[in-house]
Amino acid sequence: MIPSLALISLMMLLLGAWLFRHTWGARPWEVQATGQLPSRQAPPEATPARVGLGVILAMVTSLFALTVSAYLMRLGMAGETPSLRLPGVLWANTLLLMTASVAWQCAWGAARCGQPGRLRRSLAWAGGLSLTFLAGQGLAWWQLTAGGITLQASPVGAYFYLLTLLHALHLLGGLVAWWRAWRRLGRGGDIASGVELAALYWHFLLLVWGVLFMLLLMT
Amino acid sequence: MGEPSREALLDEEMELVHPRTFLGKYIWSQDAKVIAIQYALTATAIGLVALVLSILIRLQLGFPGTFSLIDPSSYLQYVTMHGMIMVVYLLTAFLLGAFGNYLIPLMIGARDMAFPFLNMLSYWFYLASVLILVAGFFVPGGPTGGGWTLYPPQVISAGTPGAEGGIVLMLVSLIVFIAGFTMGGLNYVVTVLQARTRGMTLMRLPLTVWGIFMATVLALLAFPALLVAVLMLLSDLLLGSSFFMPAMLNLGEPSSHEGGSPLLYQHLFWFFGHPEVYIVALPAFGIVSDILACHARKNIFGYRMMVWALILIGVLSFVVWAHHMFVSGMSPYFGFLFATTTLIIAVPTAIKVYNWVLTLWRGNIRLTVPMLFAIGFLFTFVNGGLSGLFLGNVTVDVPLSDTYFVVGHFHMVMAVAPVLVIFAGLYHWYPKVTGRMFHQGLAKWHFWLTFLGTYVVYFPMHFMGFAGVPRRYYAYGESSFIPDSVITLNMVITLAALVVAAAQLLFLINMAWSLRRGERADPNPWGATTLEWQTPHTPPRHGNFGERLPVVYRWAYDYSVPGAPRDFLPQNQPPQAQGEEAPR
Ligand code: HEM
Ligand SMILES: [Cu+2]
Numbered sequence: 001m002i003p004s005l006a007l008i009s010l011m012m013l014l015l016g017a018w019l020f021r022h023t024w025g026a027r028p029w030e031v032q033a034t035g036q037l038p039s040r041q042a043p044p045e046a047t048p049a050r051v052g053l054g055v056i057l058a059m060v061t062s063l064f065a066l067t068v069s070a071y072l073m074r075l076g077m078a079g080e081t082p083s084l085r086l087p088g089v090l091w092a093n094t095l096l097l098m099t100a101s102v103a104w105q106c107a108w109g110a111a112r113c114g115q116p117g118r119l120r121r122s123l124a125w126a127g128g129l130s131l132t133f134l135a136g137q138g139l140a141w142w143q144l145t146a147g148g149i150t151l152q153a154s155p156v157g158a159y160f161y162l163l164t165l166l167h168a169l170h171l172l173g174g175l176v177a178w179w180r181a182w183r184r185l186g187r188g189g190d191i192a193s194g195v196e197l198a199a200l201y202w203h204f205l206l207l208v209w210g211v212l213f214m215l216l217l218m219t
Numbered sequence: 220m221g222e223p224s225r226e227a228l229l230d231e232e233m234e235l236v237h238p239r240t241f242l243g244k245y246i247w248s249q250d251a252k253v254i255a256i257q258y259a260l261t262a263t264a265i266g267l268v269a270l271v272l273s274i275l276i277r278l279q280l281g282f283p284g285t286f287s288l289i290d291p292s293s294y295l296q297y298v299t300m301h302g303m304i305m306v307v308y309l310l311t312a313f314l315l316g317a318f319g320n321y322l323i324p325l326m327i328g329a330r331d332m333a334f335p336f337l338n339m340l341s342y343w344f345y346l347a348s349v350l351i352l353v354a355g356f357f358v359p360g361g362p363t364g365g366g367w368t369l370y371p372p373q374v375i376s377a378g379t380p381g382a383e384g385g386i387v388l389m390l391v392s393l394i395v396f397i398a399g400f401t402m403g404g405l406n407y408v409v410t411v412l413q414a415r416t417r418g419m420t421l422m423r424l425p426l427t428v429w430g431i432f433m434a435t436v437l438a439l440l441a442f443p444a445l446l447v448a449v450l451m452l453l454s455d456l457l458l459g460s461s462f463f464m465p466a467m468l469n470l471g472e473p474s475s476h477e478g479g480s481p482l483l484y485q486h487l488f489w490f491f492g493h494p495e496v497y498i499v500a501l502p503a504f505g506i507v508s509d510i511l512a513c514h515a516r517k518n519i520f521g522y523r524m525m526v527w528a529l530i531l532i533g534v535l536s537f538v539v540w541a542h543h544m545f546v547s548g549m550s551p552y553f554g555f556l557f558a559t560t561t562l563i564i565a566v567p568t569a570i571k572v573y574n575w576v577l578t579l580w581r582g583n584i585r586l587t588v589p590m591l592f593a594i595g596f597l598f599t600f601v602n603g604g605l606s607g608l609f610l611g612n613v614t615v616d617v618p619l620s621d622t623y624f625v626v627g628h629f630h631m632v633m634a635v636a637p638v639l640v641i642f643a644g645l646y647h648w649y650p651k652v653t654g655r656m657f658h659q660g661l662a663k664w665h666f667w668l669t670f671l672g673t674y675v676v677y678f679p680m681h682f683m684g685f686a687g688v689p690r691r692y693y694a695y696g697e698s699s700f701i702p703d704s705v706i707t708l709n710m711v712i713t714l715a716a717l718v719v720a721a722a723q724l725l726f727l728i729n730m731a732w733s734l735r736r737g738e739r740a741d742p743n744p745w746g747a748t749t750l751e752w753q754t755p756h757t758p759p760r761h762g763n764f765g766e767r768l769p770v771v772y773r774w775a776y777d778y779s780v781p782g783a784p785r786d787f788l789p790q791n792q793p794p795q796a797q798g799e800e801a802p803r
Contacts, residue, residue, distance in 0.1 A: 001486060005538065008440055012534045015436065019421065019530060026422035028522050031794045032772040048333040048413045055408050055439065059401065063443035066490065070447065070462075070483055077480055152459040155478035162451065162462075 093136035100129035104199035249335035258316035269304035281713025295364030302367030325751035328416030344399025418771035430505020441494035448487035489540035514590035515582030518776035561611035592643030603632025624684020655737030668722035675715035
């Protein structure tokens, strides 16, 4: 549980520090001085959608941290020693996800500078690469199962399926947003703010995958 | 879902969906107030189911073997479903779904939640999860009987009631609930952070909003633990993996599993489970603070301390989970560590209790119905908190674990206390929600029967725990260590439980009757300062505040200000020219 605790404490500390900065020294019992109009709250950059994404990422972080913790605890227990030979295709998949992230970054830049052609192309690449990544993960599953490391046969191997499945489901969720943005673009709608959020979400999932992959490699 | 900009949330331009049809207004509504009422009604309905289950449990315990309907399997199923429904589907849904939705936008001066569509979806997910849960009663084998903590290997092994199908429905229902809660929780957090009206600084928020906010943060970080645990359990059950299932003999047959760790499940479950108790407690703390201040006509004692205690409790609640596992064979050093953190968390909790008492001290106390319930909460919560300190010490806990002492502890602190707050809140805000006043006499009967009745029910359980009476047993048979007094006591408890259950009918009748027949209520019958009482219409219309959003000039606790014309100053009342605001 140490990694989860560390991450959750970190997130709670960040929240605590932020609250501290905004509340310390306040004298709640005092009335607004006469003639002074009360001010607005958060800065204008903090749109509800952006803050909402932050909240979702915090929750997803907690989910993966806990699953990883469970895995580490399982490894720490006696019993079958793990001998997971990871399929080589995972390296290719990692590369795919990285390029997908780059494509999203391009799309974000294009949306900011108003270049519809580049936006369209980058968006197509981002979606296509992500779908290929998912197909690649499926291939890895198939190879592993064919090699006898099935969900039923190997308690440690089962975590491979669990972790990759959770990651893939989150990516699928992102792809739904991608599909909606794509259709909206086709109808000539404005998707700039959505692309920004999606790009950040993809970078986050890339980071998560990086951590998961390293963890699986080391064990 | 279009993304609303900050400006739109703050100002008059926020586009609200204005449905015309009945369906659009009351069924597919995106108005947080209607969603709140939907949550409240659904939670009440499923809560009544759980109440009936508890009566069946008590009938068996008080009069063993008298009711042929209740056999050992169905007894365990009742206990399991009762616990899970009460904790997750009633308390969590009511305090966050109903109170959160109704009060957050109104109290912070917003027109609605930040993402109204998601908010609506959240309710429909909740309803679906409730229906899936209830479906468990109708599948072959019935609902699961593995205990509300759903410990493997028991809960998914053949021979346990509901292992055929009920358990699957329970797990799926939890997944749906968590998905729905996430959408709601996202809304509560973002709305509190983003949609506060002009002048509503963080330190001017009413404590109710603080409590709901912190509870939501906890829930968003803790529910994932339940989610993974449930997914892994489901996979063990349906796909034959061995996350939690060890190799074992079940009913004489070797199981097909090998290598899983049941202990791992306990860690995950309680990593969610302990924060969960504070997910329920923190909103209750907040609501009680506001009700006490309002009905004692005094500012809350130590507002800033109250806020920081909430935050501290939230943080600490993540590092105490293993106190539920003292008897799981953990290392004694580990036990020592968790006993320490458990006792530390009692400090901010005690601070809150002292501050509540000091708020009452020399207040102009009005013993209205909400106030009675709030004071009832103080007693009950202190009681349960003290028995928690007993259980937090490993050496004391080991003999008391899995006895009726634990049942007494958590019912005091987590069942009766929050339920009293829910009643306090319902009576307090009923005039605003419906525009009518409830019947005072009936409500007072409801309070006294509930408050005293629950003491008769739960207080003796502590002594039964000392006597070593184990929990979750269908019958004690001729066990020599169970004294006769326990048998008598069980009968008395059952009779008291019947009275308490019947008293809840008074509440339901009162709510229904007053809806049409109650006196028309004043817009602000209690003389409260918070924004929800200052709306131009009662009940508040769609959009909450009419033409212009209120502007906030002061905190929520300006009661009995010297020199002021009335004994309260609403948050949106501008400062007067000199004179009124004598330094305090
Ligand atoms: C000072 C504060 C508290 C302390 C020190 C404390 C301590 C404990 C301990 C050590 C146990 C485990 C007993 C056992 O299984 O042997 C326990 C059980 C429990 N506590 Fe508390 N507690 C506190 C407050 C609360 C609060 C505020 C709530 C709810 C709002 C709560 C709800 C529960 C529940 C539901 C259980 C039983 C779970 C089960 O086994 O089914 N406790 N408490
Ligand atoms: Cu606990």
